[in-house]
Amino acid sequence: MATKKTSSSHPAADAPKDPTKRDFLAMASGAVAVAGAAGAAWPLLDSLRPAADVLALSTTEVDLSKIPVGQSLTVMWRGKPVFVKHRTEEEIAAAKDVNISQLPDPETDDVRVKKPEWLVTVGVCTHLGCVPTGQGMTDNKGEFNGWFCPCHGSAYDTSGRIRKGPAPKNLVVPPYAFLNDTTIKIG
């Protein structure tokens, strides 16, 4: 563009008759290039989603007959612990006797269980994913006698609801169904 020689010998360097037309062509071809690059990147990024074999391993069956009243079992479902708690009468009463409106994530105990004596929750703190303590008989169960997360101090009650600490949500209740009185299928 700088010298006369190139501008006369190279038609592309001539001053455009209609500058807006050239700008439009540049922007349009740029947009197509960006769309093409995004389209090419998509299968790469999509490959990072859970693969078919990971999705296939998504149910777990639990035999409830082996869990005495007052104790809990931890089973693995989708690589995460699930707490299956056989609650005592006192624990059920404590879970029901709560002013729902004062909870950070208001939920009644009834909607969190299928049978009051069995509480099934994903054993992963809703803050940053640690496994709360409280499954063992001698574990720290926290201020509300449910579970206590050692990472950042969240305390859950006997319904697995968040009562204190940084976690925003109650322990998640996974989808599960009673296959019979003593067996559940999670997932």
Place this chain on the structure above:
Amino acid sequence: MASTVYNPNTKGWKEWLDHRLPVFTFMDHELNKYPTPKNLNYWWNFGSLAGITLVIMIMTGLFLAMHYTSSTTLAFNSVERIMRDVNGGWLIRYVHANGASMFFMVVYIHIFRGLYFGSYKPPREVLWALGVVIFLLMMATAFMGYVLPWGQMSFWGATVITNLFSAIPVIGDTIVTWLWGGFSVDNPTLTRFFALHFLMPFLIVGVVILHIVALHRFGSNNPLGIDIKEKKDTIPFHPYYTIKDMYGLGVFLCIWAAFVFYAPNYLGHPDNYTPANPMVTPAHIVPEWYFLPFYAILRAVDFNIPLGFYTIEAKLGGVIAMFGSILVLFALPWLDKHPVRSARFRPYYKWIYWTWIIAFVTLGQTGALLPDQPFYFIFFGHEVSFGIKTITVAQISTFWYFFVFLGVMPILSKIEPVKALPYSISNPVLTAKEGK
């Protein structure tokens, strides 16, 4: 450029090659002819130390990768095999593992030096921003590297940090599942972290090259913070600063070697010698020391922030504060508009600077403690405590960390007196202006 064409003393193959690929001209221009302020002190060693550390990390990492297996069933044992069976494997791994700590130590000093002497100020804003990009890439690389041994700290560190993204409203959980490649940190996560941990150091090399290009555009800042005025203010980089850098490197490598040979696990956590167990979280998980200040900022936000139209939950607030604490560095050249670069000639900022450093170090200590326990620190072997809860100390320090950048610096830009600066680097005495 034409004036700096290299004239090799020896003709022959060097001249032949230089004509076709001007590698000697380039080196001559960037080392022999590159004018460097003659008053640089030892705080200016840390850039080259960081660069050398990066090379050592890539070299040791390459050889570790030849022995490592990125599968959840084999990863832990492959690291133990490196430690016990691979010839000199323990040495390579300890150099690499402690190298991460050394890298951050050097880079923190490098950043603090820039903060004190105003190295982020015009015309070096882009140089500074590229440095912040390097720092972010380093953090991502170090985090993913720490996951690879697949110990308890690896697993739970990965779980906690990836869960940070679940704080994003609406799409957070989808993003986390995508990051994991599953429903928890598992084999797909480990393999992709290994691939990215291998790649990212080379991205860092790329940004480091840009960092150096931007540096050589205007040359190094210096302790006086004034521009180069005349030729006698400068000396050639080589041999004067190459030898000074080599001396600093010797001291630095002694410290690194002391850790490798006498306290190789001092900066690590014993829990990471327990294989990862997705069912049990260790009682006290803490990040590596170089992440503690940012971890403390994350935890400091334990309250919801009502904005009227929307309430930011504590979890999201913590994540925003943590990322914001680094992103605010990008804005620093525009937050601090005071015309004087060096804190030596800024009567207020020189003190504010140290309060910020104290806040940063205090954040590091709060990050290592449990939020509800009383805050304490060790001072010459004595435990000092004021009976204040750790979370409270972290909140005060977090406030000060941000307030220095967002409040104090803009105010100082307006009210801090502009003192008389030295006439030049070779005439650093203020009276030199009168012609002495």
